[in-house]
Amino acid sequence: MTDLTQSPVPLRGFFKRIDGVLLTCLAIAAGIFLLDRAAFWPAMTNAFSSLASTGPFILFAVAAIGVMRASGSERLMDGAFEGREMRMIVLGALVGGLSPFCSCEVIPFVAALLAAGAPLSAVMAFWLASPLMDPAMFAITTGSLGADFAIAKTIAAVGIGLLGGFSVMVFAKSAFFADPLKVRTPSGCGSCCSGPRLTLKWRFWQEAPRRRIFAEAAWKNLLFLGKWLLLAYLLQALLIRYVPAEWIGTTLGGDGLGPILLGATLGAPAYLNGYAAVPLIAGLLEQGMSDGAAMSFVIAGGVSSIPAAVAVWALVKPRIFAAYLGFAIAGAVLAGIAWGAIA
Numbered sequence: 001m002t003d004l005t006q007s008p009v010p011l012r013g014f015f016k017r018i019d020g021v022l023l024t025c026l027a028i029a030a031g032i033f034l035l036d037r038a039a040f041w042p043a044m045t046n047a048f049s050s051l052a053s054t055g056p057f058i059l060f061a062v063a064a065i066g067v068m069r070a071s072g073s074e075r076l077m078d079g080a081f082e083g084r085e086m087r088m089i090v091l092g093a094l095v096g097g098l099s100p101f102c103s104c105e106v107i108p109f110v111a112a113l114l115a116a117g118a119p120l121s122a123v124m125a126f127w128l129a130s131p132l133m134d135p136a137m138f139a140i141t142t143g144s145l146g147a148d149f150a151i152a153k154t155i156a157a158v159g160i161g162l163l164g165g166f167s168v169m170v171f172a173k174s175a176f177f178a179d180p181l182k183v184r185t186p187s188g189c190g191s192c193c194s195g196p197r198l199t200l201k202w203r204f205w206q207e208a209p210r211r212r213i214f215a216e217a218a219w220k221n222l223l224f225l226g227k228w229l230l231l232a233y234l235l236q237a238l239l240i241r242y243v244p245a246e247w248i249g250t251t252l253g254g255d256g257l258g259p260i261l262l263g264a265t266l267g268a269p270a271y272l273n274g275y276a277a278v279p280l281i282a283g284l285l286e287q288g289m290s291d292g293a294a295m296s297f298v299i300a301g302g303v304s305s306i307p308a309a310v311a312v313w314a315l316v317k318p319r320i321f322a323a324y325l326g327f328a329i330a331g332a333v334l335a336g337i338a339w340g341a342i343a
Contacts, residue, residue, distance in 0.1 A: 021227045021228060021231050024231055025234055028231075028235070029044065029234070042241075043234070046236075046237045046240075047230065047234045047237050048230075048233075050236070050279065051226075051229055053143070054144060056143070057139040057142060058140070058222065058225050058226065058229070060139050061136035061139040061225060062136070062219075062222045063218060064139070065218065066213075066215070067214065070214035070217065071200065071201055086169070088118070088125075089119075089165035089166060089169060090165075091122075092122040092124075093126065093128075093157075093158045093159075093160075094129075094161075095126060095129075096126040096128065096129030096130035096132075096161050097132065097133050097157035097161060098133070098154070114181050114316075120168055120320070121168040124161075124324065124327070125161040125162060125164055125165030127164075128303060128331070129160060131302050131303055132153065132156070132157035132160070132298075132303065133153055133154045136221070136225065137275065138150050140225070140229070140278050141153060144279055144281075144282045145282055145294075149295075152335075152339050152343075153298060153299070153335075156299055156339075157299075159335070160303070160335070163331050164324070164327035168323070176323070179317070180317060181315060181316060182314075231276055232278070232279040232280055233279050236282065236283035239280065240283055240286065253293075255340070259292065259293040260295075260296045260336035260340060261333060263289075263290075263292070263294065263295075263296040263332075264296040264297065264333050265300075266297060267298065267299070277298055277302070281298055284297075291343035292337060292339055292340025292341075293340075294336075296335060297332075299331060300329055303328035304325060309321075
């Protein structure tokens with residue numbers, strides 16, 4: 001006889017196994033089908049065709065990440081925080097703006113640097129630049145917004161790192177920047193970037209464990225990028241169909257400082273994910289968003305996105321976190337002004 005007193009798998013455990021991003025994609029598709037059936041197939045066709053057109057850039061990105069993980073190339077950044085403070089700031093901004101590491105992945109590394117006495121100025125330069133650009137982000141941005149925008153964003157990432165780093169260096173002796181660390185040690189975020197740090201070996205394919213790391217990293221990041229970009233293209237389809245172009249053009253279009261400031265202000269709360277933001281910006285530009293506002297949006301949103309902000313909040317005191325956000329907004333506005341002037 002069946003024992004009915006045994007409880008089934010708890011719902012809590014069941015929902016933990018459901019991917020929230022994919023569930024959101026299904027909810028959007030179901031909502032369009034139920035509420036506006038005539039728009040369903042055009043929206044799905046547009047989303048999946050956009051995803052397919054970005055496919056080569058996604059494959060290049062995941063291959064680059066796999067190579068960097070398997071070869072242990074993150075070791076190249078080990079010497080960036082040694083020597084003179086000005087040199088460390090410059091290298092911190094360059095490494096942050098060009099490296100393939102997510103913000104949460106470098107938490108233990110940065111915690112060790114700060115605990116060992118590395119200057120906050122160099123760490124701030126690295127932290128500000130790190131969430132804005134990496135090889136995968138560059139490939140996705142190039143595919144959706146063009147190489148010019150991707151290069152400009154890379155320059156802006158390094159520039160914001162330098163702005164924050166040298167600003168902290170100037171005021172390093174003030175009470176505001178003294179004793180930056182919190183006492184507790186943070187844990188990782190469990191993102192797609194987690195994994196052991198290997199010794200540097202470019203010919204990684206000669207070792208079976210490194211080949212396995214390459215395959216696992218590439219597959220994990222393929223799924224990660226694929227689901228977020230699918231969500232972004234679905235949201236882009238909704239944006240184009242249901243948000244009047246006149247409203248976007250009136251609010252975020254045109255010349256002047258206003259749209260740029262608004263783009264930077266909206267970037268923080270509206271930002272879902274660095275990769276997902278790229279197609280959304282493409283949709284907003286199509287609807288009339290100004291070039292400067294687009295740049296300020298992606299810069300401010302990238303630095304203040306949840307993974308990036310949590311990485312900083314986990315380690316430093318609130319006043320240092322406030323400075324981090326302040327540098328992000330100021331840098332985003334300056335980048336927006338510069339890009340709006342030359343685009």
